[in-house]
């Protein structure tokens with residue numbers, strides 16, 4: 028069960044899955060804008076030549092609906108942005124903990140082979156190494 032959770036975490040936190048989820052959510056919110064634009068702006072304007080007349084209250088309602096949808100979209104985008112930033116931060120914290128930074132090997136100045144950092148004599152060319 029623990030392995031399952033770890034695998035799921037690795038899957039869900041992978042960058043492209045997050046990107047995809049955000050794409051779906053932004054897409055949903057954006058389609059709301061398109062629908063609202065059609066219902067509250069384009070359709071009422073298209074009805075004008077057909078003899079439709081609007082009261083000030085109706086125009087106000089249409090405008091408020093449309094602006095509300097845009098504000099919804101902006102809030103959704105903002106929340107997703109903050110969420111993504113938090114997840115990215117979590118991911119970098121996890122990575123830093125995994126990396127042991129201290130080097131354990133060095134290069135021999137004579138033959139350029141990788142040798143243990145504490146060596147005083149090169150294992151490859153047998154040169155005496157200068158003390159550091």
Ligand SMILES: [Zn+2]
Pocket residue numbers: 135136137138139140149150151152153154
């Ligand atoms: Zn060497």
